[in-house]
Amino acid sequence: MKRIARYLEHWIHDWYRIFVRELKHIFSDSGVLVIFFLACLVYPVLYGLIYSKGTLDNMPVAVVDMSGSHASRKFVRGLDATRELEIRYSCRDMSEAGRLMRDRKVNGIVLIPSDYGEDLASSRQAGISLYADMSSFIYYKNLTTGVNMVMLDEMHDIQRERLTASGYDSRLAEQFISPIRYEDNMPYNRALSYSVFFMSAILLIIIQQTMFFGISMLSGTMREEHRSFAVLPDSLKGRGISRTVLGRGAAYWLIYAAISIYVAILAPRMTGMPQNCPTGDILVLLAFFVSACVVFSFTFSTLIRHRETVFVIFLLMSVVCLFLTGFSWPEHSFPAFWKYFSWLFPSTFAVRAFMNMNTAGAGLAMAEPQLTALTIQIIVYYILSCIAAAVENRILKKDTDTQYSTLSGFAAHSRNAV
Numbered sequence: 001m002k003r004i005a006r007y008l009e010h011w012i013h014d015w016y017r018i019f020v021r022e023l024k025h026i027f028s029d030s031g032v033l034v035i036f037f038l039a040c041l042v043y044p045v046l047y048g049l050i051y052s053k054g055t056l057d058n059m060p061v062a063v064v065d066m067s068g069s070h071a072s073r074k075f076v077r078g079l080d081a082t083r084e085l086e087i088r089y090s091c092r093d094m095s096e097a098g099r100l101m102r103d104r105k106v107n108g109i110v111l112i113p114s115d116y117g118e119d120l121a122s123s124r125q126a127g128i129s130l131y132a133d134m135s136s137f138i139y140y141k142n143l144t145t146g147v148n149m150v151m152l153d154e155m156h157d158i159q160r161e162r163l164t165a166s167g168y169d170s171r172l173a174e175q176f177i178s179p180i181r182y183e184d185n186m187p188y189n190r191a192l193s194y195s196v197f198f199m200s201a202i203l204l205i206i207i208q209q210t211m212f213f214g215i216s217m218l219s220g221t222m223r224e225e226h227r228s229f230a231v232l233p234d235s236l237k238g239r240g241i242s243r244t245v246l247g248r249g250a251a252y253w254l255i256y257a258a259i260s261i262y263v264a265i266l267a268p269r270m271t272g273m274p275q276n277c278p279t280g281d282i283l284v285l286l287a288f289f290v291s292a293c294v295v296f297s298f299t300f301s302t303l304i305r306h307r308e309t310v311f312v313i314f315l316l317m318s319v320v321c322l323f324l325t326g327f328s329w330p331e332h333s334f335p336a337f338w339k340y341f342s343w344l345f346p347s348t349f350a351v352r353a354f355m356n357m358n359t360a361g362a363g364l365a366m367a368e369p370q371l372t373a374l375t376i377q378i379i380v381y382y383i384l385s386c387i388a389a390a391v392e393n394r395i396l397k398k399d400t401d402t403q404y405s406t407l408s409g410f411a412a413h414s415r416n417a418v
Helices: 002-027 030-050 070-081 094-102 116-121 137-165 170-177 194-224 229-235 242-270 279-301 309-324 336-342 346-360 368-417
Strands: 059-065 085-091 108-112 129-132
Touching: 002 030, 002 194, 002 242, 030 194, 030 242, 059 070, 059 094, 059 137, 070 085, 070 108, 070 116, 070 137, 085 094, 085 137, 094 108, 108 137, 129 137, 137 170, 194 242, 194 279, 194 309, 194 346, 242 279, 242 368, 279 346, 279 368, 309 336, 309 346, 346 368
Parallel strands: 059 085, 059 108
Antiparallel strands: 108 129
């Protein structure tokens, strides 16, 4: 019993020393502090302000009507009547419209070809070309949404006119066109706000990527200076890799417990982003997510040998992780490779749960598959991070013993020579 009590005492003592030492390493590295605190404080508010409204009304558009027919003029009037678009300029040709777009006077161009009216009158398929300013996805969304809405209305009118001309009365023609009445209902995003689904994804990506970035920077710096966290257990009273991983992990978990609350709860409220689930449910999700991010970062930071390497990885993988969450493309449409590859990242499951909870009001019971996946990641990455620490510890000890033997041999040879 005394042996167990002494072991626990040593274990806690070692864990606490590692925990404190890791905090000192974090707060002594200015680059890591910038990533952990400044980036996490600024990015959520910055993105929230950029996409605060989430919608763009009356986007300025130029129209190039090469047809000049009654049908084309009716289509243009329909575009101007939508909430998304405002016909600011009517141009003679594409060169004039292109100049307006280059001068940032319009954010989109609608080109109606010269045969538009003739094609409709001859019951042929007509075409319309769209050109969007892709400096923002909202410009593209507004242009395609507005044009598609007018196009559907025009198709409905054209079908009714053709059926009426064939001898059908208006009531029967309407039944042919719309045999089943339906109503559009988008309960969680009625205004098609870009921020509702984009911000839910980007907030948790910020947590994961800044943590991985900071831990990798610190690990790379230590390896460049020929020191590593993995040698710590040999200088402590107890032995064991687990207390090293848990001690270091507790330091990052403590910091990111506060950061994640700010990023996922406080920042959205500051920018007016809707939250449709209890705060307690989000806190439970964040506890799983932060734990998974810590051991995920420990595992893959073992591959970082130089401080600057992580800059390239960060810029490359942030966009990949964002799209692998499925916020803009459904998961079931992923190719098999990308689907399985997405399972490596905690953000894949956490973002899906956060979007369902924060946007649609789902509870923890509906997020059970994602929480289960995060739990599996925590277990697997914890084991891998312990193995990585043990392997690095053995390598470092072997290198140290080799250097010590070399120095001892050189000293003995010098004494003999004297």
